Amino acid sequence: MTAVGSPRFAPRWLELRERADAAARAPELLRPLRRALAGRPGPPGLTIRDLGCGTGSMARWLAVRLPGPQRWILHDHDPVLLAEAGSRMPATAADGTPVTATTERGDLTALTAADLAGTSLVTGSALLDLLTLDEIEALAAACAGAGCPVLLALSVSGRVELTPPDPLDGVLAGAFNDHQRRTEGGRGLLGPDAVAAAVTAFERHGWTVRLRSSPWRLGCAESALTAEWLRGWVGAAHAQRPALAPESTAYLGRRLEECAAGELGVTVHHTDLLALPGPPSGDGG
Template identity: 80%
Template sequence: MNAVGSPRFAPRWLELRERADAAARAPELLRPLQAWLAGRSGPPGLVIRDLGCGTGSMARWLTVRLPGPQRWVLHDHDPDLLALAGTRMPGTAADGTPVTATTAPGDLAALTAADLAGTSLVTASALLDLLTVEEVEALAEACTRAGVPALLALSVAGLVELAPADPFDETLTDAFNAHQRRTDHGRTLLGPDAVAAAVTAFERRGARVQVKPSTWRLGCAESALIAEWLHGWVGAAQAQCPELAPAAAAYLGRRLQECAAGELQVAVHHTDLLALPGGGG
């Protein structure tokens, strides 16, 4: 579901965050998902579409947690990331049955129920908050009309906690959240409002929705990720509110020093969402 104007992410950033993503995702959503998949009719095996797959971290996490033969279709608009994802898929599922993968480049903003014919599951990670309300509505429409569940992980929740606290934390959080809700190339992004919009969109169409927290909890062992995240977080806040530049630069310097000394802890709050079509098992 990458629309025109969606950002391109560096492989280094995606690789740095993969371990934190894996630790944060909500595994308790897998039990109702597996029950639904086990109760569905149709041929054996799963066909799973990973939207905005990046380097394939969601597929690597989920493949080995679901039993049965799996065929993954990896979607992304970035051909370089898509090539990486295609070569890094696990070869077997949770029960040792085979896993295969194909890649599908291109823009997914026009995804329809017809495109999901034969699909068992739609999944995505760190994507929902990059969509507009219209795109979330279209995704909910496609999934529910096709009778396909959706597992949408790691959407930003708009809350960040840093320890030790700094008086400038709240100012930067507000500016970052405004940046996440910006209008970009004519698209007004949902940012921290994405999960609420998705819950509304899926439930209006009869889906049963569950949400669970999926928070990054980062300490000295993740100092490289914290430093990279700080640069991006402060940079986005400053891009939204250029008047913050002098104070933001000083803040970033302080926080990077704390990070290098192993003194900084960060909790970045996300939310995972599972939507099961009405009438599912």
């Protein structure tokens, strides 16, 4: 799900998280989305752009929940991930009509309204928190200019809950959130502030934004994902605050033991965002 620069995410990590992602995404946003798509002018069929597609988990989840026919354009910087995403698309939509896909490699933050002309829907997963304020505002402007709805899932909210609790939980969470907001390659990432920035950006264009919670709830059945998440979470906190090293190393060891014993529960909070052209419809859907 690379925005710019070199590839970031290993296929194993994306494979580990796919089931948790699918369980977390907010299906209640699909009803207003389907209604908006059904009301679009033009010939039948959807053109959907998946930004930062990774191995294509968002497309695999969404394509079978929307009517077709559908043409997906999968965007990512990593050619290995793009090849996998393109090869694993479902063949049919929710109504049995065909689903096809093409891939585009490049910097998704450079997309303009002209690039999105004819697009029915822009979507992405675990993407917003990797962007800067300027990039989010440019994305909102491009989508508003093209008039295409936007569904962006699983943006980190900055909140995690671990059971049983540990005195270091809050310290590491704060350090991790600071790491998510880091400046990298001259880009000031928004991390957990990204959803609020996106809401402001889309509403500035007169769009309606709906938000729904989409938490990971990780228990015994997701122990491999939990262990990998723990290593990354603690590692990022340590990178942000090196002075935490002795305590964080011991903490990680304790938590991994609890995970292996089936004694650890983790909730990682995310937010799903649906942005639709125009003011609220008034039906609450």
